[in-house]
Amino acid sequence: MLQWFxxxxxxxxxGNGQIPPGCEVTTTTGYRYSQFHHLHSSPDGIxxxxxRVMARSDAHIVLxxxxxxxxxxxxxxxxxxxxxxxxxRRTMTGxxxxxxxxxSLLSDSEFRGxxxxxxxxxxxxxxxxxxxxxxxxxxxxxxxxxxxxxSSWTSTVAKWIQNCNFGGxxxxxxxxxxxxxxxxxxxxxxxxxESYYNAEEKLKANxxxxxxxxxxxxxxxxxxxxxxxxxxxxHFDLSEIMSSFEIxxxxxxxxxxxxxxxxxxxxxNVTVLHFPSHAIWQPDLKLxxxxxxxxxxxxxxxxxxxxxxxxxxxxxxxxxxxSSQCHLDLRMWPWDRQTCTLMIGSWTQxxxxxxxxxxDNYDEIGGIxxxxxxxxxxxxxxxxxxxxxxxxSMKFHSYGECSETHGCPDxxxxxxxxxxxxxxxxxxxxxxxxxxxxxxxxxxxxAFILPPNSTEKVLxxxxxxxxxxxxxxxxxxxxxxxxxHMPHIVTYLSNTLILVALSLVLAxxxxxxVRTPRMHGPPGxxxxxxxxxPGKLLGLGHIITLVxxxxxxRGSQQQGMDDxxxxxxxxxHDVNLVNTSVDRRVPVSHFRGATKDMNPAELEWLLLAYGxxxxxxxxxxxxxxxxxxxxF
Numbered sequence: 126m127l128q129w130f131x132x133x134x135x136x137x138x139x140g141n142g143q144i145p146p147g148c149e150v151t152t153t154t155g156y157r158y159s160q161f162h163h164l165h166s167s168p169d170g171i172x173x174x175x176x177r178v179m180a181r182s183d184a185h186i187v188l189x190x191x192x193x194x195x196x197x198x199x200x201x202x203x204x205x206x207x208x209x210x211x212x213x214r215r216t217m218t219g220x221x222x223x224x225x226x227x228x229s230l231l232s233d234s235e236f237r238g239x240x241x242x243x244x245x246x247x248x249x250x251x252x253x254x255x256x257x258x259x260x261x262x263x264x265x266x267x268x269x270x271x272x273x274x275x276s277s278w279t280s281t282v283a284k285w286i287q288n289c290n291f292g293g294x295x296x297x298x299x300x301x302x303x304x305x306x307x308x309x310x311x312x313x314x315x316x317x318x319e320s321y322y323n324a325e326e327k328l329k330a331n332x333x334x335x336x337x338x339x340x341x342x343x344x345x346x347x348x349x350x351x352x353x354x355x356x357x358x359x360h361f362d363l364s365e366i367m368s369s370f371e372i373x374x375x376x377x378x379x380x381x382x383x384x385x386x387x388x389x390x391x392x393x394n395v396t397v398l399h400f401p402s403h404a405i406w407q408p409d410l411k412l413x414x415x416x417x418x419x420x421x422x423x424x425x426x427x428x429x430x431x432x433x434x435x436x437x438x439x440x441x442x443x444x445x446x447x448s449s450q451c452h453l454d455l456r457m458w459p460w461d462r463q464t465c466t467l468m469i470g471s472w473t474q475x476x477x478x479x480x481x482x483x484x485d486n487y488d489e490i491g492g493i494x495x496x497x498x499x500x501x502x503x504x505x506x507x508x509x510x511x512x513x514x515x516x517x518s519m520k521f522h523s524y525g526e527c528s529e530t531h532g533c534p535d536x537x538x539x540x541x542x543x544x545x546x547x548x549x550x551x552x553x554x555x556x557x558x559x560x561x562x563x564x565x566x567x568x569x570x571x572a573f574i575l576p577p578n579s580t581e582k583v584l585x586x587x588x589x590x591x592x593x594x595x596x597x598x599x600x601x602x603x604x605x606x607x608x609x610h611m612p613h614i615v616t617y618l619s620n621t622l623i624l625v626a627l628s629l630v631l632a633x634x635x636x637x638x639v640r641t642p643r644m645h646g647p648p649g650x651x652x653x654x655x656x657x658x659p660g661k662l663l664g665l666g667h668i669i670t671l672v673x674x675x676x677x678x679r680g681s682q683q684q685g686m687d688d689x690x691x692x693x694x695x696x697x698h699d700v701n702l703v704n705t706s707v708d709r710r711v712p713v714s715h716f717r718g719a720t721k722d723m724n725p726a727e728l729e730w731l732l733l734a735y736g737x738x739x740x741x742x743x744x745x746x747x748x749x750x751x752x753x754x755x756x757f
Contacts, residue, residue, distance in 0.1 A: 148289030154282050158274035161192035172243040177236040177286040182208035183278035188270040204231035223262040324393035338406045342382035352408045353379045355484025360505045369416045370451035370465035377441040386436040398432045413468035414449045458612035459554035470540035481539035510547045518542045573742035577635040577734035586629035593622040613756035635734040655736045663739040
């Protein structure tokens, strides 16, 4: 019944003169540019398109550089936004570059005539019968358009009249005729557009004429599409601050699309076609652990795909960059080894829709088996990291939750894991981290060997504190502030900072003990410990002998030390007991730090200070040995 109504309406319009004789009448439904026409220019380079259209709204005209919908292009929408605007876009369904308000410009009950003029980047649109355009826009970067196609919107139907004389200027929709190059007003007979296509253009037009890129290339909805993945590494880098692993690689993806098969002999032996990736179906693969929102797109978007006669499709961008999250274990920094993984899989399709496989088994793709990319010669080494190994594996994830009523979901999502193990190259860190850490350790121990009242002990401690503080601030700029584990070398230097601070406190305490005038020695129990077996184990036997000699003659101090006096050799810092009655010295070697005016009580405090330094020296050696064993 609908066909009879359309036919009756056609005869009524023809009788009313809305459809001139010899014209081409087409009807478009939905939003699709399927039929392209050649758009020729006049001798002065002007391209003119004249047509009539009957539609409720949204009459779409696209001007392209080839008989395919490839961005950039010019898309004109007459009656846009509910028949209220005329809109011009430079990409398909993209943002408007210019628009004018034209309410009720179209009609769904009668044909309305328009003309489009393209001249060196200037686009003018006018109504039939009017010489001045109601729309004008100039492109600063003109496109060399040669084709046009007509369409309507998703919920509208449009009827078009084209390729005929509307009583005005001659339309340049067909090639110029040698016998009629002037504006005679006569209609130019329509010619077949296919005569201007080469074999590749014809093949592309035929393959995409009824192609729906939103549907998987599968004969049955439960039959998965086998998609093969491969990755050839060019370069990689790791950022500790961002905890990100970035690679530049030759990413390739292959599958079979039976809707894109052809007989090569019927098209002048065309054995491969190149399509933009957005023109045909491609898997919606994503980098799951991406650190950047820029990777949440179709892999290879904007690249060309190669299609073979058997329907094999190969997507192989020249270079693809991935930035993934990498969980860093910096405990052994700067001698650490890291393992980073790229997780690539479909964002919406389970294994029932896309059967993801690794590229090492790609014989099933037919002609694509001849394509192999060896990236070993193109790989550039990283000066900071060494690639130890890399491997690829497949795992299956289930993202549904199990329930008592429905059980666990059977949809498994295949995910490709590309794992890289890298080792840090650290010769510079050996010179800037390891050597200073060892030298600070040695200086800290040397401070305990100096005499208890030596000011150099405090100076060494302050220098150690300054160096360690600078190192820790420097490390904080190199390492991420947040993490599960602290590097062992940072732990070592932090603990060393605490030990140096404690040694500095001990140096101040021992200096105070020695330099303060005293008339009484340490408590008896302290003296018994320091002069007993513990003191001898600390290597203080010769000093204990001197102190015992002096203490045993304490009673003679009231008589001015008639029998013995304490003599200090200023050159060797050796303290000796001198028997004045017989002019004989009792030598006690290597007792530095004593002064000639020290009394026996002060000598006992000096002995205690030596004991504390020797004890701290042994404990620090033990602490440093344990920390080095853990960190180095």
